[in-house]
Amino acid sequence: MTPTDIPSLQGLGTTWYRRGPRYWLRRTFSALFLLTVLAFFCSIALRLYLGAPRSDLPPGPRRIWDMAQVIASCVTLALGWVKQRRDLRRQLLDPPTPDGFRAAKRREAGRARYWSRAGLVLLLLAAPVLPAFAAWCVGWFLASLTVREYPSEVGARRWLEVHNGQSGTS
Template identity: 65%
Template sequence: MTASETPVEIPSLPGLGTTWYRRGPRYWLRRALGAAAWLAVLAFCAYIALVLYGSFRGALPPGVRRVWDWAQVAASVVALVWGWLVQRREHRRRLLDPPGPDEFRAAKRDEHRRSTGLAVAGRVLWLVAAPVLPASAAWAVGWSVAAFTVRAYPSEVGARRRLEAHNGHPRTS
């Protein structure tokens, strides 16, 4: 690199800052804390799902209740695996064309804007979906665990590729 060339500053990624570049202890701490916070929220949602399911379940006759419970167990196991597979496939697809830091931020902003309306509609859906909430919660758990157990997030791969392409270094990921 000549004196006239200046390296590009390492971009800060949401949730990871610039720790993604070195992947040291601070990086893994940030990833672990992010996953723990998300899984705590998910555990609360699963608890609410089970409470609502319990209120629906109480209205069923005892014979139907037992059959419905076993159907929920089976559906929940299938949903857990399905959530895992959906997330892993999406992760592989996003790694083929990972977003750069600016693209990632823009996508996150759009995602937050779209989710505001869904939050209001979601409150009503919780009540309507009470009979299948355990399976829905299991799907979300499978999806989330798969999302947090990847080697690198697509946003990291995209940022690293763009940084290395700009600085003239060969790709490592």
């Protein structure tokens, strides 16, 4: 199979087909970039939380509120992980074709632009519960980064089987 017959996947190019060193290097750099963004988001969430009206509370209720935040963050981290794993499992049962994957990414990008603008106001209003939301995001993204194979790769392999009569790595 020539490289021109292999569909290119966003973020992986055609390296997903052979899953060699270039593939793992791309996945590693993507994961490191995403973890850096998550660390930045979590630090902002923590700073907003610490500057929220929580500082107006007396020491006793503040300690209770902080413990509630820690518990909520642990619970939402696990919920984010579980949600993403279930979504990935569902996607693996019916993986997207390369064209379907690109179309889904375009739709997600449009929604992300909308929420990034509208989300700034919500972010400031949600400051008292922002650490729990950040923990949910961490769980969700960690679950997506730790899969052996992405649903888009499975879909591309199935697409290759149908269109070229071949599958697997060479």
